[in-house]
Amino acid sequence: MFLAALLDAGVELDRLKEELAKLPLGPYEFRQSRVMRRGIAGNHVEIEAPGKQPHRHLSNIEALIGGAPIPEPAKQTALQIFRRLGEVEARLHNVSVEKIHFHEVGAVDAILDIAGVSLGFNMLGNPRLLCSPLNVGSGRVEAAHGSLPVPAPATAELLRGVPIYSSGVESELVTPTGAALVTALASGFGPMPAMKVEKIGYGAGTKDFPSHPNLARLFVGESVEVAAREPGAAGDETVSVIEANVDDMSPQLYGYLVEKALAAGALDITCASVQMKKNRPGLLLTILSKLEACDALADLLFEQSTTIGLRIYEARRMVLDREVVTVETPYGPVRVKVARRNGKEVNAAPEFDDCRRLAEEESVPLKQVMIAAQAAYLKLSH
DSSP: OHHHHHHHTTOOHHHHHHHHTTSOOOOOEEEEEEEEETTEEEEEEEEEOSSOOOOEEHHHHHHHHHTSOSOHHHHHHHHHHHHHHHHHHHHHHTSOGGGOEESGGGSHHHHHHHHHHHHHHHHTTOOOEEEOOEEOBOSEEEETTEEEESSOHHHHHHTTTSOEEOOSOSSBOSOHHHHHHHHHHEEEESSOOOEEEEEEEEEEOSOOOSSSOOEEEEEEEEEHHHHTSOTTOTTEEEEEEEEEEESSOOHHHHHHHHHHHHHTTOSEEEEEEEEEGGGEEEEEEEEEEOGGGHHHHHHHHHHHSOOSOOEEEEEEEEOOEEEEEEEEETTEEEEEEEEEETTEEEEEEEOHHHHHHHHHHHTOOHHHHHHHHHHHHHHHHO
């Protein structure tokens, strides 16, 4: 279903088949068709290989994929997924991962599913993937080890830490392969983010349920922050904002928190006074960070402050281009930070540390050094 949704959302079938043909898997048939699921059309993919499929060990699959001349990002994604599947199976069966041999997951169709999704995702440019909570279904499923409850043990292990639910449908709605794919590729789970949608893909499953369309839906587009940017504008980016309200933290801890946060990659950290419940004065702590550093900084805030809850959201950040220019004053050289927007100068400020050092060395008022530095820059720039 994931593979079918990617194809429906714009991945080129011929190009995908060309890449999959580089995997030494022998003969198989790859079919794509349009089907209806409860009145909604979707893309359906079927992969069939002749004869009985062998039980492949993880090392066999890693050698098969690792030796194929496919794009490296897709190769590493597929290898990561199979390695994760192997580690989960090893833990469940209490054996080493080297002794694990795959049943359904080691068949040609499953290998092509995982490699196909990895390749398709790569063809879309490896975008950031966000996923809704997963409806895992209910009931029982027949597997190589007998009748198992839904979600199957491997699926349940793979979905640790992921929001799941069951709508009561008595069927397996998330398989181990699907769980491994989505948890490897998704960077988060929750409500649909604000976005400018460009393409929508529908991947149809084989079953047709009476209660709901058996379709996986994939939206492809840009976040509203990216879509709203001025084309070509420098200094525009999306950042994470991490906030916490505290009313029981010593001010002495704040200075240490600032040092640790900046060392850990925070773009900025601020503190503001707020009035909190029970008429207590408190602090609003705010950390600005790159998206990839958000989780680490959130952990730091829990560790170094007394907060027990955070608010995290994404925001559009605009910053000016900056240049440092050194000017000569009667008291010595001073660096001046010059800020520009689209090539136009909008601000210039002397570096405070330089001015303070010269004021102390020359025994003159600090404001006098700062005025001299501003005058020197104006003379230089005009």
